[in-house]
Every structure is written in C-alpha cells, then in structure tokens.
Amino acid sequence: MEKIILPDIKDLHLIDIYIQHGGFAAAKKAFTKTTDDIIDEVKKSGLRGRGGAAFLAGLKWSFMPKSTDKPKYLCINGDESEPGSFKDRQIFEYNPHQLIEGILITAYAIQAKIVYIYIRGEYHKWIKLMQKALDDAYARGFIGEKMKETFGTDFSCEVYIHKGAGAYICGEESSLMNSLEGQRGYPRVKPPFPAQNGLWGNPTTINNVETITNVPPIINKGWEWFSKIGEPRHPGTLLFGVSGHVNKPGVYELPTGTLLTDIIYKYAGGVPGDKKILCVIPGGSSMPPLRGDQLEGVKMDAESLKNAGSAIGTGGVIVMDEDTDLVKVLARIAHFYHHESCGQCTPCREGTGWLEKILKRLVKGEGSSSDLDLLISVATNIEGNTICALGEAAAWPVRFMVTRFRDYFEERVSKEVSLSVKNKVHSMRNTSIPLAPVTR
Amino acid sequence: MEFKFNEENQNKLNTIISHYPVKKAAVMGALWLAQEQSGWISGEVMKEVANQLEMTLEEVLGVVTFYTMYNQKPMGKFHLQVCTNVSCMLRGGALIFDHIKLKLGIDDMHVTDDKMFSLEEVECMGSCGTAPMIAINEDYFENLNISEVDNILESLKNKN
Ligand SMILES: Cc1cc2nc3c(=O)[nH]c(=O)nc-3n(C[C@H](O)[C@H](O)[C@H](O)COP(=O)(O)O)c2cc1C
Ligand code: SF4
Ligand code: FES
Numbered sequence: 001m002e003k004i005i006l007p008d009i010k011d012l013h014l015i016d017i018y019i020q021h022g023g024f025a026a027a028k029k030a031f032t033k034t035t036d037d038i039i040d041e042v043k044k045s046g047l048r049g050r051g052g053a054a055f056l057a058g059l060k061w062s063f064m065p066k067s068t069d070k071p072k073y074l075c076i077n078g079d080e081s082e083p084g085s086f087k088d089r090q091i092f093e094y095n096p097h098q099l100i101e102g103i104l105i106t107a108y109a110i111q112a113k114i115v116y117i118y119i120r121g122e123y124h125k126w127i128k129l130m131q132k133a134l135d136d137a138y139a140r141g142f143i144g145e146k147m148k149e150t151f152g153t154d155f156s157c158e159v160y161i162h163k164g165a166g167a168y169i170c171g172e173e174s175s176l177m178n179s180l181e182g183q184r185g186y187p188r189v190k191p192p193f194p195a196q197n198g199l200w201g202n203p204t205t206i207n208n209v210e211t212i213t214n215v216p217p218i219i220n221k222g223w224e225w226f227s228k229i230g231e232p233r234h235p236g237t238l239l240f241g242v243s244g245h246v247n248k249p250g251v252y253e254l255p256t257g258t259l260l261t262d263i264i265y266k267y268a269g270g271v272p273g274d275k276k277i278l279c280v281i282p283g284g285s286s287m288p289p290l291r292g293d294q295l296e297g298v299k300m301d302a303e304s305l306k307n308a309g310s311a312i313g314t315g316g317v318i319v320m321d322e323d324t325d326l327v328k329v330l331a332r333i334a335h336f337y338h339h340e341s342c343g344q345c346t347p348c349r350e351g352t353g354w355l356e357k358i359l360k361r362l363v364k365g366e367g368s369s370s371d372l373d374l375l376i377s378v379a380t381n382i383e384g385n386t387i388c389a390l391g392e393a394a395a396w397p398v399r400f401m402v403t404r405f406r407d408y409f410e411e412r413v414s415k416e417v418s419l420s421v422k423n424k425v426h427s428m429r430n431t432s433i434p435l436a437p438v439t440r
Numbered sequence: 441m442e443f444k445f446n447e448e449n450q451n452k453l454n455t456i457i458s459h460y461p462v463k464k465a466a467v468m469g470a471l472w473l474a475q476e477q478s479g480w481i482s483g484e485v486m487k488e489v490a491n492q493l494e495m496t497l498e499e500v501l502g503v504v505t506f507y508t509m510y511n512q513k514p515m516g517k518f519h520l521q522v523c524t525n526v527s528c529m530l531r532g533g534a535l536i537f538d539h540i541k542l543k544l545g546i547d548d549m550h551v552t553d554d555k556m557f558s559l560e561e562v563e564c565m566g567s568c569g570t571a572p573m574i575a576i577n578e579d580y581f582e583n584l585n586i587s588e589v590d591n592i593l594e595s596l597k598n599k600n
Binding site for chain 2: 071080081082083084085086088089116120121122123124125158160162163164165166167168179180181182183184185200241242243244245249250251281285316318320324328329332333336339340
C-alpha cells in the first residue's frame, strides 16, 4: 500500500530530500491552473476533512466569496487535543514540507494572502520543527514575496505559526479564530460561517493539518487516482492513531475502509496477553464507543462507522481490554469535557459537571441504577442545545457507553470491584491480510 | 517589580506583532515570551503586555485565565506535567501521577519547598501512542514506567 502522508523516506523532513522526491512540483503545477480548476480537482477527488467532521474540503473552499475586497485567511488547525489523537504531530515531524506545499496550493485556491498554523502550546518541540521547515521554505523562496519569482506566478502568501496555550476548545474552528484574534477562546454562534465572517470579520477557511497535507499528491496525480484509494465515499488514506491496550501502539497510515479489527490485530499487534476486547473508541474520545462484539466487519471510514453506530472523528482508535474498569474510564472522559467546557452555554457547563459528579459517585461504589438513567438524561439534554459541538463530544461517550454497556454498568453501580462482561467481548481473531510495513 | 521585555524578547515580540493586522492578536505570543523570561505571568507582566498591545488589563487577564499553560504563580524549576487521560490511564498514567505525588510530597499544582519541582495533572498531550508520558518543562518523556520516572527525577535532582 502506498503511503501518501508519511511515506517511508528517510529524512523527508529536510527540504532538500523533500525536493529530491518531487517536492514543490505540485505547487508549481497548481500555479499554472486557475483557482477554480484546483477547487474543482479537490472537490472531485472526494477529499474530506481529517479534523473530525469529515466535511468535503473542496466544497468548503468553494464557499469562500470571490468578489470581495476583504482580505482572506487560511487557518491550519494543528490544535490536536482530542484524547486518543496524535497524528498531526507526525506530519510536523516527518513531512512538514508536504504540509507547507499543501498550504501554498490551498492559499492560492482560496486567494488567502495570510495563513496561520495554529499549533497547541504543549507541542513546543513540534512548533520548533515546523518553524524550522517554514524558515527553510522561506529561505528557498517558496513562501512570501519571493515565491512569485520562484514559481513564476503573481500570487504570494505569508505563513505564520500561532502557538496555543492549553485549551482543547481552541480546536473548534470558531474558538480557534477568537483565540487567534487575542480574545478568550469562546466558540462563536454559527451562522455566520467562517467563509463569510471569519478572522476579523473576513472570509476564512479552516482545515486540519492532515487534510491539507493530502493536497499536493492530489494535484500531482489527479483526482481520479486519489478517489480510487480506499472507500469511495471517503477516499484516501488516514493516519490511524492506535492507543491503549495493544501491543504496538502508534500511527498507521492505511486506506480508508480498512477493517477496525485489522488495525487492532494486524497492524497494532493485537491485545497484550491475548486478552479479549471489552470496548473500542474508534475516532478519539468524543466518538461513540463500540462494544467488543460490535467490531467484526466494521470498516474505518466516515460512512461505515456511521452505520456501525459511531464516527470516524480523528481516527484515534482507543482499545480497552476485558479487565478495563469502564466506569473509571468514563469518569475520566467526563472529567476532561467538564474541565474543557468554556462555560458559555448552560447545558454544557452544568451538564458536563453533572456527568462528572455522577460518574465519580459510581467509581466510589456509591451509585445506583437510577444514576444510569440520570446520566443518559443529562447527556441527552446537552446534545443539540449548545453553541458548539463540544456538547455532543461530552454527551456521546456517556450516552453510548452507558446504553451499550448497560448490563456492565448495572452490575458495577453498587460495587467497587471491577467486573468484566466476558461473554460479550470480542474474541481473538486472525486475519488473512498480509502485514504491511509499519509507519515509524 | 516592574516587568520589561529584554531586548531579544522585545525584538521577537515586534516580529510577532507584525504577523497580524491587529496588535491584540499578539497577546498569546507576548505572554509566552514573558513566561519564558520570568517563569510566570505576574500582574506586572500583564500590565506591560496590555500597554504594548493597546489592550485593557481585563482583556489580558481574560486571556491568561482562559488557558492552562500560562502560570499564574511561580512553578518549580522542573514543572512535571503528567497525563492521566484515557490512553495514558490505560497504560498506567494515573499510577505515575500518584507515585510522583507521594514521592515529592506535593499535590496537583503545588511546588516543592526547595522550588525544584512542581506537579500538574494534564489532559491528553498527544502522546497516546507512546503512553504513559510526562512532560518536564517543554520536553516529552514517553513510554514510561515507575522506575524510569524515578530515574528521571533522580537525574534532575543531580542537575542542580
Ligand atoms: C471541541 C472541538 C475540538 C476540536 N478540535 C480540533 C482539533 O484539535 N483539530 C482539528 O483539526 N479540528 C478540531 N475540531 C474540528 C474543527 O472545528 C474543524 O471542523 C476542523 O478543523 C476543520 O478541518 P477539516 O475540515 O479539514 O477537518 C474540533 C471541534 C470541536 C467541536
Ligand atoms: S458547547 Fe460547551 S464548549 Fe461549546 S460553546 Fe457551549 S459551553 Fe462552550
Ligand atoms: S491520553 Fe495521555 S497523551 Fe493522550
């Protein structure tokens, strides 16, 4: 299988090596095309956002108004704070120039003269690596005024890194914009959408790091090539981050539509001690958890996961073995969302607090069966009643975990001991697909 | 004590300001520089940042308190950030946090008497695939177990 985002090329993070392997040819090609052609190409490729919502990238770009005198902005979302997600940092470290090239093409397509890469503050090291890559690209005349000469185009843009400072909510696109503007990172009420009213009231596009890193190969090899990789309705590869109870946790670049069980058993080496799986969260901690016996046949792409009762999110696969205390896990998840709620909307601010409080009670063995109904009711009351999707992100894990593991939770409510529902868990399996080389 | 950016940081700040159409957008960058220079964000820092970026003190305070990474009090020379979120928890992150708490005899967000260490329980740091992890100041230490944590703490003690 061909790797598009993290190919096995030594020292690809160095600009010379990147150029040796055809780097910046896609940008050169793009600047000979019209902006409409590029948007069209990306639209037809079927590239969908890798930041969580899987929205069509080309379609998003086409929302940017054409006839306007206002400055336009592109924001690259590298906040990467969803528990279970650690993929964008691989791009900063191993293939930053492909991200830069994708940025140039995207900025040209939407005619953004200024680009901000918003990177979470904890990523000090990766911010430095990314800044080094930007400095090198500037020095070669690939960014800034000089790019006009380098690429023989009349377009130019500047690219800056904006360092976050520890706030999960700033990954939400409108919060990210407020944070960047120097306000508190409160999400904005939508509409208006960023394409109309983004940074400082100007048209703005926000895309995830991995999304934009897909753009150069699409321009190089064409939309048809891309659209044939993986699952047609959600084509391409994904950087699956596998964590928790697996033998070889890490990031695996695989085509969309890869079986979840293959990711866990073939690539991530299965579960330590050959234990059975109790629960898997397939797309980062905000996504609905699946039971061990729901995993068979589940393909990892947006549409298949929707049908399986979860969502692709960021592709962060968290695996929990049969001995995991799910109540503790869920209490920890609830603590996270309570901590990260920005507090603007009452249902989210109060609801996340309630969820945490009830779950902590359950951990202590002081809960009752009615608490389980209460959890579901509180979660349901958050969903759909908030400004941003953190509400759903907090509610989904609780509602789905309690519903899907009701028997487990019922047994667990009044006892401190950790129980496992052995008859319901997924059994060990072997797949016939040969093992592909492992990404770093 | 009055706070002023040193020359190097003032130059850096001027560059950051030039990246945005509005001065205020440089506030996060300014606070980062100030924290690098003096270790935490004091009232004097906020005054200076507000002054330079033509913001009110309340606006700067609002930003400082919104984020977890701006220290609102001096922290230890080595600020230990232990992730206890799900992926780390599944691989022993919470145990590491409890271990450090006991070993240093301090609670979350506290500093040891000798000002050497401070401890913070943090949310997912993006190291779930190399869990459990701790960050010390700006550096990540991954794939840890208790004895490795002990080794790291020992080596830091000896650094002084
Ligand atoms: C609470 C919350 C946190 C989010 N965090 C991130 C993040 O860290 N990185 C990211 O790319 N998108 C994140 N998103 C999604 C963004 O709002 C946005 O949809 C995405 O950046 C768009 O890029 P894409 O279309 O390329 O996926 C988050 C959304 C919510 C509601
Ligand atoms: S849903 Fe929660 S995080 Fe989002 S705006 Fe409302 S209070 Fe803030
Ligand atoms: S859960 Fe600890 S780094 Fe992600």
